[in-house]
Amino acid sequence: MVRFENVGMRYGAGPEVLRDVTFVLESGSFTFLTGLSGAGKTTLLKLISVAEPPSRGLITLFGHDLATAKRSTLPGLRRRIGVVFQDFRLLDHLSAFDNVALPLRIAGRKESEYARDVEELLVWVGLGDRMNAIPPTLSGGEQQRVAIARAVVAKPDLLVADEPTGNVDPEIGARLIRLFAELNRLGTTVLIATHDRALVESTRAREMRLVDGRLVELRMSRP
Amino acid sequence: MKNRRIMPNSKGAAPLDVVIAVMAFLAALALGASLIAQHAADSWSAGLSGKITVQILPASTGAARDGLAAETEAALAVLRGTPGIVRATPLTEAEQLKLVQPWLGAEALVAELPLPQLIDADIAPGSVLDMDALARHLKSAAPHAVLDDHSHWINRLRDLAQTLVWSAYGVLFLIAVATASIVAFATRAGLDAHNDMVSLLHQMGAQAGFIARVFEGHYFRAALTAAGAGAATAAAIFLAAGGLQSVGYEAVPFLPPLSVKPIELLWMLAVPAAASLIALVTARVSVLAALRQIH
Numbered sequence: 001m002v003r004f005e006n007v008g009m010r011y012g013a014g015p016e017v018l019r020d021v022t023f024v025l026e027s028g029s030f031t032f033l034t035g036l037s038g039a040g041k042t043t044l045l046k047l048i049s050v051a052e053p054p055s056r057g058l059i060t061l062f063g064h065d066l067a068t069a070k071r072s073t074l075p076g077l078r079r080r081i082g083v084v085f086q087d088f089r090l091l092d093h094l095s096a097f098d099n100v101a102l103p104l105r106i107a108g109r110k111e112s113e114y115a116r117d118v119e120e121l122l123v124w125v126g127l128g129d130r131m132n133a134i135p136p137t138l139s140g141g142e143q144q145r146v147a148i149a150r151a152v153v154a155k156p157d158l159l160v161a162d163e164p165t166g167n168v169d170p171e172i173g174a175r176l177i178r179l180f181a182e183l184n185r186l187g188t189t190v191l192i193a194t195h196d197r198a199l200v201e202s203t204r205a206r207e208m209r210l211v212d213g214r215l216v217e218l219r220m221s222r223p
Numbered sequence: 224m225k226n227r228r229i230m231p232n233s234k235g236a237a238p239l240d241v242v243i244a245v246m247a248f249l250a251a252l253a254l255g256a257s258l259i260a261q262h263a264a265d266s267w268s269a270g271l272s273g274k275i276t277v278q279i280l281p282a283s284t285g286a287a288r289d290g291l292a293a294e295t296e297a298a299l300a301v302l303r304g305t306p307g308i309v310r311a312t313p314l315t316e317a318e319q320l321k322l323v324q325p326w327l328g329a330e331a332l333v334a335e336l337p338l339p340q341l342i343d344a345d346i347a348p349g350s351v352l353d354m355d356a357l358a359r360h361l362k363s364a365a366p367h368a369v370l371d372d373h374s375h376w377i378n379r380l381r382d383l384a385q386t387l388v389w390s391a392y393g394v395l396f397l398i399a400v401a402t403a404s405i406v407a408f409a410t411r412a413g414l415d416a417h418n419d420m421v422s423l424l425h426q427m428g429a430q431a432g433f434i435a436r437v438f439e440g441h442y443f444r445a446a447l448t449a450a451g452a453g454a455a456t457a458a459a460i461f462l463a464a465g466g467l468q469s470v471g472y473e474a475v476p477f478l479p480p481l482s483v484k485p486i487e488l489l490w491m492l493a494v495p496a497a498a499s500l501i502a503l504v505t506a507r508v509s510v511l512a513a514l515r516q517i518h
């Protein structure tokens with residue numbers, strides 16, 4: 001599903017943020033990406049989600065070599081990925097409902113088809129009564145749940161989440177992880193970047209750790 | 224529930240709206256001017272001066288007066304025998320003297336001058352005369368006859384009107400180019416202002432066409448509204464001018480009516496249509512060009 005081979009990344013002429021990163025995410029796997037703040041977690045997620053090209057190395061996504069893939073295939077690849085951004089990136093002038101529905105609109109679906117799904121999902125993340133609120137009127141935790149709902153609503157093949165439980169209390173955090181696990185059970189490959197040890201310890205999932213721009217395999221997922 | 228627009232509405236009239244409204248107003252004025260000038264050119268080129276004049280020049284020597292009278296009779300016969308000419312009358316001596324009076328004065332001396340005899344003739348409305356043939360016939364009947372169908376003046380007026388028409392088209396073209404440039408500029412500014420939204424849509428896998436539609440729809444609607452207001456204002460002015468003329472205010476007495484027929488005001492609809500189309504296409508082209516710069 002995702003294969004990195006000797007991937008290196010630097011911003012402009014800056015130092016290498018990622019060095020010789022090599023790993024594989026099997027289809028249907030659930031993985032945590034950990035590391036101290038500034039270790040390069042967000043950068044790695046950007047490379048996976050085709051937001052930035054790597055400085056060197058090979059990235060294969062859904063069987064496509066990103067270096068040689070035609071430009072016109074990239075939007076299609078991006079649509080198969082749900083991203084929860086660390087800073088949410090919600091559109092402030094759209095309601096929670098419309099923010100969550102955005103990936104479906106991009107996929108060309110009609111509102112009459114998806115309205116129920118979007119509403120159910122918003123209820124599931126505890127925002128059933130905040131559907132028509134715009135993000136500036138939502139708390140940080142509520143915004144984060146909108147961002148998560150938006151990332152999962154199109155049932156992506158791959159979900160990458162950047163610190164998705166950073167702003168919510170543990171109870172909601174556990175609920176969100178259950179949402180990811182449910183999605184994973186339905187076949188979505190999940191990669192979650194976090195520095196929340198308790199979250200990682202609460203599951204038996206595989207953990208990859210970034211140290212100094214290099215990837216250290218800490219724990220293979222156990223059955 | 225219907226799909227909400229992804230692009231936020233700007234509050235109040237943006238500078239772009241004002242510029243487009245003014246541009247549309249000017250374009251509608253130019254369009255109206257071209258219609259008026261076209262009317263003038265059409266009526267003049269139809270040869271509808273409706274009048275011709277024949278001069279019988281006095282022979283320089285001999286029994287001038289007798290020859291003149293005989294040739295005048297002959298020329299009148301030719302004119303009256305020509306189909307399409309409804310009236311031909313020689314000017315009386317008094318009328319002729321009145322014509323030259325501003326130049327030569329009313330002195331007795333003038334009576335001694337060998338003045339040409341003038342014949343005034345009216346052409347039936349709508350009929351077209353072969354002026355060359357008429358001139359030949361006149362020449363053979365009255366060797367000193369000179370035909371003047373005023374075509375020299377008419378042609379110059381018609382050329383002037385035609386030039387006005389083309390100038391108006393030129394102005395319309397310039398306004399279209401300026402509008403396109405303004406929208407291109409505004410679109411780029413809009414892309415910058417909504418950079419977060421654009422990169423988010425791009426990250427979510429939106430095709431360039433999807434993002435372009437978000438923007439072009441926005442500028443299409445803005446241009447349609449603003450240009451509609453501008454063109455409506457111009458149309459109202461033309462209507463008011465037409466109204467004044469119909470109650471007796473004539474702009475210039477000898478010119479064709481300087482107004483647009485109410486039915487022709489439908490042409491003004493072309494202004495918002497063209498403006499919104501220009502805005503749509505320009506926005507689309509600018510957005511697609513800008514998106515090619517993103518990964």
Ligand SMILES: Nc1ncnc2c1ncn2[C@@H]1O[C@H](COP(=O)(O)OP(=O)(O)O)[C@@H](O)[C@H]1O
Nearest residue numbers: 011014017035036037038039040041042043044
């Ligand atoms: N857009 C950028 N331009 C330059 N440097 C960046 C950029 N984004 C991140 N960095 C740098 O890359 C390093 C890794 O950042 P990041 O991937 O955000 O780490 P993490 O998500 O683990 O906190 C940091 O030193 C950060 O300053």
Ligand SMILES: [Mg+2]
Nearest residue numbers: 041042086162
């Ligand atoms: Mg980060």
